[in-house]
Amino acid sequence: MAKFSERDVHQFVHGRGLEALVKDCPQLDVDLSEREATEALDGDEEDFALWRIIKARALGKLERIHNSVRYGTFIGSNVKLPTDHTTPMELDLLGLHEDGHFVLELKVDRAAERNAFSELFAYSNYIAGIFALSGHKDITNVLVAGLDNKITKQAFLYDLLIADRDIVVYLPVFADGTLESLHLDLFLPSDDDFRHFTNELLSHDAMACVVISFDDMDGWFDSEESEGGSLNDWTKKHLAALSGYTAQLMEAERLHGFCFIRKPWKSIPRYYRNSLFVCALNPFRIAQPEPAEAILSQLKVEDRGAFREQAEMAFDGRLIRLAQLAVEDCLTHRHSAEVETAYWGAIVNNMQEVVFTHNFGFRPTGMMREAYVAYLNAIYAQNASGAECAEDLSLLKSNEVNNWMRAWMFMESCGFKEGGEPSEDDNV
Numbered sequence: 001m002a003k004f005s006e007r008d009v010h011q012f013v014h015g016r017g018l019e020a021l022v023k024d025c026p027q028l029d030v031d032l033s034e035r036e037a038t039e040a041l042d043g044d045e046e047d048f049a050l051w052r053i054i055k056a057r058a059l060g061k062l063e064r065i066h067n068s069v070r071y072g073t074f075i076g077s078n079v080k081l082p083t084d085h086t087t088p089m090e091l092d093l094l095g096l097h098e099d100g101h102f103v104l105e106l107k108v109d110r111a112a113e114r115n116a117f118s119e120l121f122a123y124s125n126y127i128a129g130i131f132a133l134s135g136h137k138d139i140t141n142v143l144v145a146g147l148d149n150k151i152t153k154q155a156f157l158y159d160l161l162i163a164d165r166d167i168v169v170y171l172p173v174f175a176d177g178t179l180e181s182l183h184l185d186l187f188l189p190s191d192d193d194f195r196h197f198t199n200e201l202l203s204h205d206a207m208a209c210v211v212i213s214f215d216d217m218d219g220w221f222d223s224e225e226s227e228g229g230s231l232n233d234w235t236k237k238h239l240a241a242l243s244g245y246t247a248q249l250m251e252a253e254r255l256h257g258f259c260f261i262r263k264p265w266k267s268i269p270r271y272y273r274n275s276l277f278v279c280a281l282n283p284f285r286i287a288q289p290e291p292a293e294a295i296l297s298q299l300k301v302e303d304r305g306a307f308r309e310q311a312e313m314a315f316d317g318r319l320i321r322l323a324q325l326a327v328e329d330c331l332t333h334r335h336s337a338e339v340e341t342a343y344w345g346a347i348v349n350n351m352q353e354v355v356f357t358h359n360f361g362f363r364p365t366g367m368m369r370e371a372y373v374a375y376l377n378a379i380y381a382q383n384a385s386g387a388e389c390a391e392d393l394s395l396l397k398s399n400e401v402n403n404w405m406r407a408w409m410f411m412e413s414c415g416f417k418e419g420g421e422p423s424e425d426d427n428v
Helices: 005-018 030-038 050-069 111-129 151-160 191-198 235-251 289-296 302-329 367-384 396-399 402-415
Strands: 073-081 088-096 100-106 139-144 168-175 182-187 207-214 257-264 274-281 336-342 358-364
Touching: 005 073, 005 088, 005 100, 005 182, 050 139, 050 151, 050 168, 050 191, 050 367, 050 402, 088 111, 088 257, 100 111, 111 139, 111 151, 139 274, 151 191, 151 367, 151 402, 207 302, 235 274, 235 302, 235 358, 274 302, 274 367, 289 302, 302 336, 358 367, 358 402, 367 396
Parallel strands: 100 139, 139 168
Antiparallel strands: 073 088, 088 100, 168 182, 207 274, 207 336, 257 274, 257 358
């Protein structure tokens, strides 16, 4: 691609249009995403492959974007975006497709590839800023580049799965070495890319955990139990509503985790009878060593430890504020509550914390929700295929999405450390 100037390639792409240049992707077929997810369930429980669940979700998203963008039309070329500076930003190509606007950034030089995503998202954010209340998913991002740099591939997966942007990358291919032979192939991450990305992603050690506890409230939620040991319906209803609202706050902040309500059995003495758990993957506990080392080596020795530790503690503070806001917004005015941080790896393995309690109102968020729901859909698909060992599932999927025990089994299968058999109340 270096033999052609960016201007020449730009004019050719603009003149021909995406529909003429983008090729079919044989790796994407109707059943691919479901098949990948189902394959993750094959074999023994120890062989469960979370990366296949993540891959299936990503491929489904890429297929949707690809099948829309490839039929889009360009409405602007070299679009100048005025800024406060003297030289405006210049967007390569602006277009429309079935899902709205898309911006396309073209990179010819390998050296310029490192800045591809930062420039692409700067243009995307500029367009989104024209429309009040539009968000990061309202503009589709298209990058045409070689994607030779490892850091660029990692940036793509991060933006696709963690930042949850609508983004697609096309690789330029010159079939016979001439500009006229240019076509665009959809870039799909390799299995190794997904394995590397998923490695250590979901683990107890990576999970930040905040617990906010409070007293019963007569007439609204209490600790009374039926003869069978279950809580009454209104208690579960009102506390599950608190958990549901908390999940909304977590989704708004793009946190990847879950929340749920814990009440100890009536026979178990506890000062506070209700606790809201807010758990999310702390990104500062799972930073990749190579990029981190590249920065740490440039810092003073005395500052290197704080580089991650300070941010890790700040993330805990973010969860604390979110938990306090949830209680403030959902319970009585100035409802008294006590908040603390906890080590999730110890909580989930503690019999008194997990087994001798009522756990309900489970709500997954972010990529945890994406992976968990894909896992559930794979089980439903496996059951529908007539598998000999069908799992006992509720006919209504939402009951399983909010099922604490089912979620605990999923986390254990993902490689989460083993814990005692959890107890669960009705799905609320």
